[in-house]
Amino acid sequence: MRDTLRTRMGWLHEWIGFLGGLVLVVCFTAGSLALFDIELTRWMQPELARYHPAPLSDAALDKVGGIVAQMRQNGRNAFITLPTPRDPILRVLHFNGHAFLGTAYSPTDGFPVLTRPTDGGQLFFDLHHSLYRGPFWGNMVTEIAAIGLLIAVGSGLIIHFRSIIPDLLLFRPFASRTRAWMDAHILAGLLFLPFMVMMAYTGAVIHGPRLFPMFGGGHHGRPGLHRPSGDSRATYAPLSPMLHEAEKIFGPATIGLILFENGTVSMTRADSSSFVLTRDHAVFSAQDGTLVDVVRQKDPSRRLGGILRGLHFIRWAPLPLRWLYFLSGIAGSALMSAGLILFLMKHRDRRGSRFLFRLAETLTMGVTTALPIACLGYLWANRLFWSDLPERAHWEIEAFFLVWAVGLVHAAWRSFGPTPLRGWNEHFVLFASFALTVLPLDFLTRTSNGYLSSFDVYKAVDFTAFAFGLLALFIHRRLATS
Structure with a gap:
């Protein structure tokens, strides 16, 4: 009976996790960046560097x-x-x-x-909560994905209940590729379980009144969305x-x-x-x-909603706590990315030549590697487009989605070709190239005194991108030698 339950939970965890994971990787990646949306906007307006x-x-x-x-x-x-x-x-x-x-x-x-002019970090906020598809259908998709995450967490706990303690102590990054990804997936899932459950639950509750106004709650989004458009005074x-x-x-x-x-x-x-909030x-x-x-x-129910929104958005939090949220969000994204990759590893031998499997690999590559490349391309476009370009903010957004689309097309080309694994390696090389050069890009495109004498929001973005570039190089070397 217990093994039958674990088998059923394994099927549920695998398929709900894969379908929901395609959306949740986008949500967690964009949401992690949205924690520093104001700082990213300042980085994308380098003219403000001289103002203290x-x-x-x-x-x-x-x-x-x-x-x-x-x-x-x-x-x-x-x-x-x-x-x-x-x-x-x-x-x-x-x-x-x-x-x-x-x-x-x-x-x-x-x-x-x-x-x-720039949308700045608000792009990631919009991508996180509505997939840039508006306040209803986009929110509906993320709401369903959040519920799927709660189901995947519950089924995953049932599957690994017998071995929770050993799984907390084991991580073998230099073992076989499948074993390393499985260890990373389980370890991140256990360590960041409270964070992911909290974010999924609060996100679902926040969107609930917007999607189902008959249950009350009203709109609690950002300011100015439903204000009158003019004033006679x-x-x-x-x-x-x-x-x-x-x-x-x-x-x-x-x-x-x-x-x-x-x-x-x-x-x-x-x-x-x-x-x-x-x-x-x-x-x-x-x-x-x-x-x-x-x-x-x-009203108590509204104040409870304010507490949940405060937990989710943490705009009140000091810098160390926001960094903890950021790292937890990145770990959540890595957890779900590892789950998607494990899904592909499991089914590659038997179904690797089928259309649906190749499509699944294309989409997985699109959200796990092409999306981060597009985020860096967005930063590059901000500094390379001239300042007085007409509709400049619009073209930055277009550049972001164009880079993402090109990455997806490249993923499809490799996934439907004879060498799908080369696509992953090429994406990591491209990501590392973009990330490691953000620092010199900032240095060459921003005029500011005291560049080497103080640590500010600009260098924080530069060195964070540099750190992720080093991580991408490490993964690239592991892929190249395995």
């Missing part, structure tokens, strides 16, 4: 408020993000359907800072007194967003201000700046 954190002045805020008033008079829905330690710049943004684009302003005097009262009043209510340095509606201004708490805000009259209302999230 400075206190926000009342004059700068009031000046930018006047700019927003003019924009809204012209029918453009805009909002303001205030400087933070992660992004020490004042921004006026609008939503373009996928990302928040706009202009950066100096927090000291309110003058515009000339930066290249040409001017607003000065924003700085409203900000000071809101900080008296919610605490110093807790306001992150300034949202505008017809006749009102909302000083909204920053996502980084609390473990519970809410949209608490103070509402002011746009005409004279008087306080109209204070909106706090008091």
Whole structure:
């Protein structure tokens, strides 16, 4: 009876894991990068390297408020993000359907800072939560994949229940290829099991109200998605007194967003201000700046949702915890990639010549190796496209998907040809080439004093890419000698 259960769970784990894994590798890879979406956006705007954190002045805020008033008079829905330690710049943004684009302003005097237009790290956020396919169908696919992950975890625990302790102690990277991948898959699955279950569960709960509004919860996405598109008023009262009043209510340095509606201004708490991710805000009259209302999230079910969103997005977390999330997300992606590869190893001898197997290998290569190459290609496109290219942000996105598509076509060419394993090796070589040269690319395309004297967000991206390039070279050598 027990062996029959393990056999059935093995079949369930294998097939649910493979089909869901194709989506989940994309979600975990993009989600890991999205943890540093603000930092990646700064890297992709190298013009900001010369600007150092400075206190926000009342004059700068009031000046930018006047700019927003003019924009809204012209029918453009805009909002303001205030400087933070992660992004020490004042921004006026609008939503373009996928990302928040706009202009950066100096927090000291309110003058515009000339930066290249880019979606930046928001691409990875969008790819993570909706596969860049919009707020319904994309979320539906990721929701189903998250449920599939919970099923795969449960079935995997049943399969390996007898040998959990030995599996925790064994990792043989220099054993046979199948044994090494199996050890990596099991070890990562056991060590990062709580993280993956938490992320799958919270992700499913976050998307639930969006996909099934009849069960309540409403929309809790990023700001500005459903705000009115225009405003009949040409001017607003000065924003700085409203900000000071809101900080008296919610605490110093807790306001992150300034949202505008017809006749009102909302000083909204920053996502980084609390473990519970809410949209608490103070509402002011746009005409004279008087306080109209204070909106706090008091409903227990909504506060529980805020806690789950706080756990999932961790915008409140200090840098070490975000790095821990990042490494855990990469480990989760590696776990599922190893599972996909083990699936191919198991069926290659008997089904390696069949169309569906070759298609499965193409898709596996597309999400495990071609996607990371596309992410690096996105960084390269950002620095190689000239700054005043028309619709520049759009062409960066196009470059990302073009590189991904070329990688997928190459994967199909190798998978349907006589030497499929060469495709894997070539992908790792290409990834290593892109990753190891991000550092010199940054050095050659960014003008900044003190490049060698301080460690900043730019060098953090450079050296992280370099580390992944070294890892890709190691895998390439293992493939070449096995």
